[in-house]
Amino acid sequence: MTAPTPLPRRTRVVRPFARLAAGVGLLVVLVALLLAPAGPASAHAVLVSSNPAASAVVPSAPAEVVLTFSESVRQVPDKIRVIAPDGSRADRGGPSFEGGVVTVPVDPAGGRGTYLVSYRVVSADSHPVSGAFTYSVGAPSTPPVDSGADTRADPAVGLATKVAKYLTYVGLLLLVGPVLMLSVFWPRRLSRTGPSRMAWTGLALVAVGTVLGVWAQVPYTAGGGLFEVDGAGLRDVLGSDFGLAHLVRLGLLAASIFLLRPVLTGGGGRADRVILAILGGATLFTWPLAGHPAASPAPPLSVFVDAVHLGSMAVWLGGLAVLAGFLLRRAEEHELDAILPIWSRWATLAVVALLLAGTVNALIEVGSPGALVDTLYGQLLIAKIALFGLVVGVAAVSRTLVRRWREAARPRPLRRALWLELAVAAVVLGITATLVQTTPARTAGSDVTGTESTLFTTTLTSPLYSLQVEVDPAEPGSNSMHLYAYSPDKQPQPVVEWKATIALPSAGIEPIEISMLPLTDNHATGEFNLPASGEWQLRVTVRTSDIDQATVTTTVPVR
Known part of the structure; x- marks a missing residue:
């Protein structure tokens, strides 16, 4: 028996629908280009x-x-x-x-x-x-140690969060693929047992990954080991947007069970399929609502395109899994002759949506071309794009084999191409699971505590005062200096006059006079330019009264 009779009608509507989807996708990209730069830095606060x-x-x-x-x-x-x-x-x-x-x-x-x-x-x-x-x-001292606050999470926790993400991604495609293929493409004479088991496995993986994600979020948030989870921490996570999105996902999965069984067994009416599709679409949005897109410069757009990205992935790879694992081995030639050309168009549409949604996400989360190579997020994104390009190349080979189906009529080469496509896609999913746990390139370089400082600071003493000296950035070029004077009993010391010079005797550079601007009674600042690297000799004279003054010196290493 051949594929269901509605297939030819779907063939006629695929082309106009593909054109419409492409047009909408291009419009979305344009909107992203207009909106993304206008927002503030996104996701992963710094x-x-x-x-x-x-x-x-x-x-x-x-x-x-x-x-x-x-x-x-x-x-x-x-x-x-x-x-x-x-x-x-x-x-x-x-x-x-x-x-x-x-x-x-x-x-x-x-x-x-x-x-x-x-x-x-x-x-x-x-x-x-x-x-x-x-x-x-007043003046720097040996930094203290905070022995009571360990903010680090156990490495196993970070691994568990990535595994949880990966399980939900794999489970999603194993669930969506069989539901789609059994509802649209499956010949009636073939057993539905294999794809049905795949779907139930996928649903279980999504549920397990979701529960594991909630559990790991407790030590991931507060620090500690994977089993250091208490009721207070769990309540805090479940009360967050992250926890709410995961609870909603579990609820939608539970509701889907009642509609999934009749659809997988070939029963159920059109209303069941429509409701199941609505529940599935709502479930897709729980991933972006619990991650980067919800905190992007354009949250509605980011959440929408991320859901499209995820859904397209599930349709494409899930359908391939069913096709390679069951249909190519069990279907007869005339059944495949009816199914493959239509599936090829569906897969192409899914890949186009995947590419467009991925482009929008990249525009929003990367922010600038330089961030692609300067940040871990950008480097992972490049790796994902390269592997995805390989997947698309293998898919093009698969489409060629589909077009030659009537001439060759041999499923083995096509099956091998599909399995290769799935293998590379599995690696892409692994990179994606890591990518969503990585600081987006847009904010990766913004943390003021994560940048290396070249500030030079020291404390100089004399019988009249102690002097806190700061030179920033202590590099060739423009520099600024701040001086703070304190009395021997460590109180702010009023200063009548400041004088300062800096020289580089090893290079024959005579003392450069630094114009000092008093900011308070005991604080002055000055700007100067250093033309070269070396061990610069700084000399500061501080007059504290009409007759009292003292001079201190120090060496400022300039690199």
Whole structure:
């Protein structure tokens, strides 16, 4: 018996539908190009500024530390800490959150020295963001160690989150492929047992991956090992957008079970299939709503195209799995003669949608051409594109074999091509599972605590005063210098006059006079240009009264 009679009619509507889809896809890409650059940095929050600034030296202890992130963040209990120079806690009370701004009250009577600020928060796309920086009051000292706050997650937790994502992706294509092929392409004389088992396996994998993802999110968010999960942490995760999206997915899967059985066995009416398709479409949106797209510069667009990307993948690869695993081995020649050309058009349409959606996602998440090669996210994306190109190349070979089906009538070469297509696609899914856990290229380089500083700082002493010196960036070219004067009892020392010169005797460069601008009684700044690298000799004279002055010197390494 040949394929169902409605197939020829579908053949007639595929071409106009493909043209319409291509036009809509191009329009979506255009909208992405217009909207994406206008939004702020997306997904995976990073610390963009702090007050006091990282590595800054302030004259007196602040009453609060303010952290400003690139997007809204939420709290992880007791994971934002300020440690005093003596190792004690300097923060007082819990931090307050207002969008991307976190305010931490600290002891304004804190002593002099270097303070450590460590933080761990959860970004809007459900990924934890952690880091640390220091600031100093009066003058730097040996940085303290925060032995009570381990913000690291066990490596097994990171692996578990990737495995959970991979299981849901594989499960999705194993579920969608059989449902599609059994509903549209399956010859009535063939047994449905194999594809039905594949579909149930796929549903189980999606459910297991979803539960594992929720479980691993607890230590992934708060730090710790894979089995360090308590009720409070689980409630916190389930109460987040991430947890809500996963709970909705599990609910939709449970509702689908009642409609899936009759569809897989060949029963059920058109209404069952329509409702099942609606539930399936709604389920697709739970992936982007729990990840990067929900926190992008254009969330509605990102969520939509990511769902299209995921659905197209499931249709294409899931259909290939059923075709290679069952139909090419069991169907007769005249049945394949009716099925293959139509499936080839469906697969082409799915690949076009996949490419368009992937292009939009790349435009939004990468942000600039340089980020493709300068960030891990961009490098993974290049690898994914290269492998996807290989998959498309193998698919083109498969289409050629389909067009020659009537001449060759041999399923083995086509089956081999399809299995190769699926094998490479499995690697692509693995990269995708890693990609969604990686900081998007748009924000990967924005973290102020992740950049290497070349700031030179030292404290010089004389009988009249101590002098805190900062030269930034201590590199050839334009530099700025800040000087802070303190009395022997460590109080701000009023200064009547500042003088400073810098020279490079090894290169024959005579002292360069630095014009100093007083900012407060004990703080002055100056701008100067260094023409070369080397060991520059800095000389500073500070006059504290009409008759009292002292000169201090230091060597500034310029690289």
